Amino acid sequence: MSASDPQLIPRAGRVRADLDELARLVEDDRPGWTRRAFSEPYREQREFMLGKMRGIGLEARIDPAGNVIGVLPGRNRSLPPLMTGSHTDTVHGGGRYDGIVGVLGALETARLFSEQGIQLERDLIVIDFYGEEANNFGVSCVGSRSISGRLLAEHLDRVDADTGISLGETMLRRGLDPDRAVRGAWRPGSLHGYVELHIEQGPKLERSGSKIGVVTAIAGIERLLARFSGRPDHAGTMPMEERRDALIAAAEAILLVEREGCGAPIHGVSTTGRIESSPGSFNVVPGDAAIWAEMRSVDAEWLDGAKGRLARDIAELAAKRGVDTAIEWLNDQEPVHAARSVQDRIAGAADALGVSWESIPSGAGHDAAHLADLGPMGMVFIPSVGGRSHVPEEFTEMEDVELGIGVLAHTLLGMDRERR
Template sequence: MTEPDLATLSPDAERMWADIMELSSIVDDASPGWSREVFSEPYKASREWTLARMRGAGLETSIDAAGNIVGRLPGLDPNAPSIVTGSHTDTVHSGGRFDGIVGVMGAIEAARTLQESGTRLTSDLIVVDFLGEEANDFGVSCVGSRAIAGVLEPGHLQRKNRDGVSMGDTMAAFGLDPHAAVSMAWNPRSVKSYIELHVEQGPMLETAGNEIGVVTSIAGIERLMAVFTGRADHAGTTPMDQRADALIAAAEAILTVERVGCGAPVHGVTTTGKIATGQGAFNVVPDSSTIWAEIRSIDPSWLTGARRRIAEQIATDAAKRGVGVAIDLLNDQDPVPAAQSMQDTVAAAAGSLGLNWAAVPSGAGHDAAHMAHLGPMGMIFVPSRGGRSHCPEEWTDINHLRSGVQVLAATLMRLDQA
């Protein structure tokens, strides 16, 4: 393979930084941090902004049935399979300015960098802003990348939020075509590879002083919702051993979730992210409660066993308290290893640029996990200050962003010549 001329790659980090800051101004002013949740009005406005940015970068743009914003930089050979990159621009509630956004703005900047250096790839370069990567009220994450990969199912469209509205109806109200979205999968033969630039969202790179992370695997995610049904009684007159307290059963379940996570042998974590109860009062024994939890690991056998142990223990403990429980298990994604060829390509690109890099797993979910269905997948991480993410304090320094885009552009050139 001919060595790419890396000396021609000079991304404009200040331009990219300005893009990130401008996009971060399109948020829900009524919410803390930088909130731009999927299907919201701020998200709708930000998509128009992103579409205009892609066009301004010389990309041919379109929006597909699932709402993905797709930009194309034509290559020399229209029959060659495409190289795909991108990420997402939606956020969690009270989120940050870098998670996902760096992958989209970095991909746009890489496309600009290639054009400004006079580099023309043989393959088309496809830049995607995937719709709705973050988990939503329907319990479905990565909506857009699932659709492209052919793993968005009719059952996903039927899932309902707390108001009883289905995801399919919500997508339609947002101007999308949910029925077409479940049948619009790309042909794997049309994709040469997929590479995603992302902030690490953890502390490993910063702690070790590394500038680039070469992702080895993306953690699998199992989600669990447990609904506890007890009996309302007078809090002053009902003896402790005669209660069916749904809230106590839920609290015990939360500790079970934590205990299983603490026993993970390698890379495994568990989190209860939310608890809700009925109307409640000081003097009433709670008769209903619900928890939402998840389990993550790059080890598929531990992940499966942990899900089973948690569900069985929750059911056993609730029964001892005379509380009924209905457990809904949702597999968000299985662990997905990055292709070894992609890891090697990213590492070689970072090394050729004189950057310190390390092999790291990803505990977070990404659109890349679904794009792996279409071809070799890889990810590039840049450090997150203090390992903070999914919060307003999320931060990545501009010099790390510059390094990330340099590695992305160099990786694109290497993939094109492979």
């Protein structure tokens, strides 16, 4: 690895060791490397990360929302701090790299600064955000929402359909303080900047051969729950033209969701990830059905228009079949643009290290989107092999992880010297 400052060369061996340690804290009865928020392995992981931070000399704590926060003190602690980090929870059947690389990269960056006697002008905050991935409550990014003031009291009342327990009660059972988490917003503009290292989760960097992605924007997300109420009937005796089949109406809605994503003019995707129907018998026409879907884009205008079109078209198609609909938008996030100044810093760090880079939008949601109100925000992407993510096969070469950490460290060092 070529570097303008050889003191900031990451040690891949210890990053790999941290990665392997974390990979053991998983839900053994689930596929892949599953470590979902609110699970017992995730609770153990919070303590693991707290110990890691304290072990390298950071002032570390777990806040009321479950965020693990470590601070590397700067020379002038009255200055607005820098922040870097990501998340360590996974989706069901997830992989070893999504979010985790960003947390371990932040930890390694703090190690490098400490070992080489590099004291920043301001504090550096290393953070492992709580519960970034989507959950049964329909509230993703729990920890970063708390810090940014976007975790609301009504979120705490959301109920897990599988358990009947609210988000607030679940947080209490995990030793968190949901009321303080809702009131835990940091002051807007209180950060000098936030930079997040993350795997791309898509194929663009691998296909182009670029080693670093400088993120331009994070896609907005609209999540949809559509319920369909028809009429159950005998599957052998009710004529096709007289049926009020809720599952067929749901199937047509799924195709509408796909059509919206395919028709996006700039950047847009749409996915239906879950479908249910009842009574669930071969010989009964489905009387009720539901789908869970989402749309993502960095184009706010398209996202807003698609949301309105889907609600209208789903209802109209279902009505033609005599099926009633109820549509609920579970969670939304506006597209968020990375700060131009941080993009330039990341690109400059890559250039200084002799690492190829390109500008790239993020189709995935990230904690970084919620940090933009607190200070200039940016993201560093590194390649994902085969573009695979949210699956056990998710993989990023350790050489690319090392390059990403190097770019992150140099970016933070450059930002520390800026006046804002």
